[in-house]
Amino acid sequence: MTTAALNSSPAPAILPGSGGLRGALSDLFWRRPLFLLLLMLLPPVLWLGIVYIGSLFALLLQSFFSIDEFSGLINREFTLKTYGDLLQAANLDIILRTVTMAALVTLASAIIAFPIAYYAARYARGRWKALFYLGVMLPLWSSYLVKIYAWKLILAKEGILTWLLAKLNLLWLLDAWLSLPVVGGNSLSVSASGTFIVFVYVWLPFMILPVQAALERVPGNLVEASSDLGASPGQTFRNVLFPLALPGIVAGSIFTFSLTLGDYIIPQIIGTSRLFIGQAVYSQQGTAGNIPLAAAFTVVPIVIMGFYLWGAKRMGAFDAL
Template identity: 65%
Template sequence: MNANALYLRTPLRHVAALLHRRAGLLLAVLLGPPLIWFCIIYLGSLLALLWQGFYSFDDYSMSVLPQFTLRNYGLIFAKGNIDIVMRTLAMASAVTLASAVIAFPIAYYMSRYATPAVKAFFYIGVMLPMWASYIVKAYSWTVILAKGGIVFWLLGQLHLTGALEALLQLPYVGGSTLSTSHLGRFLVFTYLWLPFMVLPIQAALERVPPNLVQASSDLGARAGQTFRHVILPLAFPGVVAGSIFTFSLTLGDYIIPTLIGPSGLFIGTYVYVQQGAVGNIPMAAAFTVVPIVLVAIYLAIAKRLGAFDAL
């Protein structure tokens, strides 16, 4: 009996032949373990967290009682908590809009005009900040935006300090310095999440067929008309795809609102305070439903706009 005959009779060969004949079984073998891990670790822990939202919290003993109640979920609709949700939504929407406005010209130049060497430079420039620690970048911005930081120094050199101080007096913007204002918080969020907007838009623009642009030009359309009616509609799913990252990351962040800006709570900081400082885990668990619902709604809208095709 030769070596080939022995190889054909090995159990491993029989298993390989079985998996080759039954593609469904092969798919189950490949995806089964990670799906089981996902269901047990992620979904299991999430359901356990949400279930704790039905527990009671004793304000006197500061202890969690396993007594069923809907009070925690009802408190989500209290005026103060609604204000927290609206404040977070406003910031997430503003950051998403600003990121799209800044990212689109960068992505457009990368996909349409940049040479391979320049495009590589832009890729490095966009992705390099993502390699640095998130905490380091957050603390660095507290120094950059401080009263004696580089931003105030630069504005002083340009004789624009007075304009900045006037801007900081506006409602929903103000603070004594940039590092204690909503404007400073907005700038940091936009800086941190901008790469997550640039890359999906650039990928969507790369997929725009050049012959459509050429056809638009041949039919007499001006550059602005071609951009509005050809390029922008085809690249818009990339904008929506990038907005998924900027919106959801801003919505759940608690570090930036803690380090930069005024003392108003965001969704992330409220959950952190309830769980850490107060110890009211049931209320923290109940409030986590808010970002879950908001992100689920946003994803449903993004899917209808074709965002997942641009990822």
């Protein structure tokens, strides 16, 4: 046995190549791992660089063109005339209305989301926590249009909300609210108030989850220490909970604010004839055929969100996403 073992040839230190194109590529990737990494990153980088950034660049480029008032054709010469048209009173009113609605929706979502997220982070355990996630995520699983049309039926003059207020003898309160000049209308389904309610309902889950994630990072002993030192619940909220949960609130506001800025379906189905930025873009590039002005309108939320994201990053909001 010893002689046979000595006469046996030793195993090669390196396995022989498999040959062919497949073997050559395998050897290349093994010797040059950075080349393999580059090849794996190439498809998403091309998608992001060409499809996404390229489309944004083309959009920005279109905004520096203008429309010929006589022929209706696009004049492909660089000019700031389109941005001058954007500063007209009617267009500024659209921008101001959209930004105001986005800010109000974000504020209301934060106020509603905080106690829900606080209960889930501090007290919900086991099945109750699973039920919480199910309740928050369940509206996101249904169709976007179905939810909007369902709310249109709920808020209509013949809807269940009007019926309920009539049963409670509170219909006079709804009529008084609808008689107000800015927020009112013939019914909630054709008013700015109805648009606001549906916006808050649709985007609320995007606020709850980041706030809940931020509150779960708050150590429980900090709240207990604040109480032991004699702080009232209000002082504990202002000095402990709110500052530590603020990154989560800002993270949630990124979703609610940006989604409200760009949405045009909700104001189209529920609301008045007053346009939002999304509706103005749809109208200018579709009905009016003024693509440069439509592109200039789309630049507005991009610029606003650029500054908003810059401020959110400084506040550490991305840590709560």
